[in-house]
Amino acid sequence: TRSTRPQRILKAVQNNATRGDAESVIAAIDNFCRKKEWAMNVGDDKGPILDSVVSEVSPSFALELGTYCGYSTIRIARLLPPGSRLLTLEFNPDYAAIAHQIIAWAGLQDKVELLEGPSRDLIPQMKERFGIKSFDFVFLDHWKEFYLPDTKLLEECGLLRKGTVLLADNVICPGTPKYLEYVRNSPCYESCYFKSHLEYTKVEDGLEKSVFLG
Numbered sequence: 001t002r003s004t005r006p007q008r009i010l011k012a013v014q015n016n017a018t019r020g021d022a023e024s025v026i027a028a029i030d031n032f033c034r035k036k037e038w039a040m041n042v043g044d045d046k047g048p049i050l051d052s053v054v055s056e057v058s059p060s061f062a063l064e065l066g067t068y069c070g071y072s073t074i075r076i077a078r079l080l081p082p083g084s085r086l087l088t089l090e091f092n093p094d095y096a097a098i099a100h101q102i103i104a105w106a107g108l109q110d111k112v113e114l115l116e117g118p119s120r121d122l123i124p125q126m127k128e129r130f131g132i133k134s135f136d137f138v139f140l141d142h143w144k145e146f147y148l149p150d151t152k153l154l155e156e157c158g159l160l161r162k163g164t165v166l167l168a169d170n171v172i173c174p175g176t177p178k179y180l181e182y183v184r185n186s187p188c189y190e191s192c193y194f195k196s197h198l199e200y201t202k203v204e205d206g207l208e209k210s211v212f213l214g
């Protein structure tokens, strides 16, 4: 039977990237998705913006909502200081199975914990089951309709602290108007927009950075 797009991305990594070399895994995915088959990775245009925010925050505890094939997981994990942890949540088991293998190929499995299940079920378990006090950085890249409810859930579960940085993908394309309205008008957030392009295209998209003020 026909392979899936995530399986074809994994094969491109195994055929073109060096084990343990995260940069080569990122390059292999970007080359494949730019030249062969588009896929919803944050990509090489928005990616450096993600990198700069992660480097600036240098988080001890980071959360990613939406793993897909692990491309942004690797972009984040490769910049984390020793001893820090990235938890990434994926509800699609087929995506998670591929992401595990791509994260391992990059040699970053010791910094990353990939949790399978719906974010609304896993977020309330973070303190008790995963020993998280609060997150320093959150990357929202799962499903546009969940950005706002999951942000409110993170607040309600006491998982955000003064200065926690939220970075949201796709705020223009496909767009997350309810989330943008909230973080841009709430007195509890200081937000700014980083204009860029939809991955591997000339279409406008961007990332919204929002600092929780407590």
Ligand SMILES: O=c1[nH]cnc2c(O)c(F)c(-c3ccc(F)cc3)c(-c3ccc(F)cc3)c12
Residues within 6 Å of the ligand: 040, 041, 042, 066, 141, 142, 143, 144, 169, 170, 173, 174, 198, 199
């Ligand atoms: O769903 C997503 N999660 C995370 N990141 C995404 C991302 O970075 C994207 F570029 C897209 C996208 C945008 C435009 C387009 F034409 C196709 C897909 C999607 C997306 C949007 C609607 C869907 F029905 C399916 C996928 C996502």
Ligand SMILES: [Mg+2]
Residues within 6 Å of the ligand: 040, 041, 042, 141, 169, 170
């Ligand atoms: Mg995205």
